Amino acid sequence: GAVVSQHPSWVICKSGTSVKIECRSLDFQATTMFWYRQFPKKSLMLMATSNEGSKATYEQGVEKDKFLINHASLTLSTLTVTSAHPEDSSFYICSAPGLAGFNNEQFFGPGTRLTVL
């Protein structure tokens, strides 16, 4: 199957700093990628849909200025958490839909654990 990577796998930062998380499709092109957030022992909540070459589409309640998304190429989407605060601490996971023939599967990155002190 296709591979999606995320970097970094974990990050600890001070309150008020910005953190960038990268999501890459390694062996396929992804015009669309999805960013999810998962709190401990909770489900995945979609934050936004990242579209290559255009603005991201944010889910209701997600602050666009807080979570900046850039999808600059067909293999890379970035999520920047600006002026991070402890309540932004979470597990962030990206995914990309596979191409036809991949059984409609969506491929997930391994996730990034963000801790804001």
Add this chain to the structure above:
Amino acid sequence: AQKITQTQPGMFVQEKEAVTLDCTYDTSDPSYGLFWYKQPSSGEMIFLIYQGSYDQQNATEGRYSLNFQKARKSANLVISASQLGDSAMYFCAMREGPAGNKLTFGGGTRVLVKP
């Protein structure tokens, strides 16, 4: 209304026995897809099985099978011959519309396999 509902927050199952994880969904789109993912403590999302709304037969993948009851809008996952490595969180998810659309996840079921 919840689009995807998993009513079992946690389950114990004896090793080598089968377990059924419940999932009900709600959509008015005639074209949709249903997914099951496994999430171990490491956090990675492992794809298990997929069922399309137009698929006539229930999906099967090794020890995983999906009991798809379209009229009841349910898509239960059956894991046969449980193994200790099956202990994890299991999420049911739905995609409405064509392939490539976003997924909506249920709340998850934590499965613990007992030796």
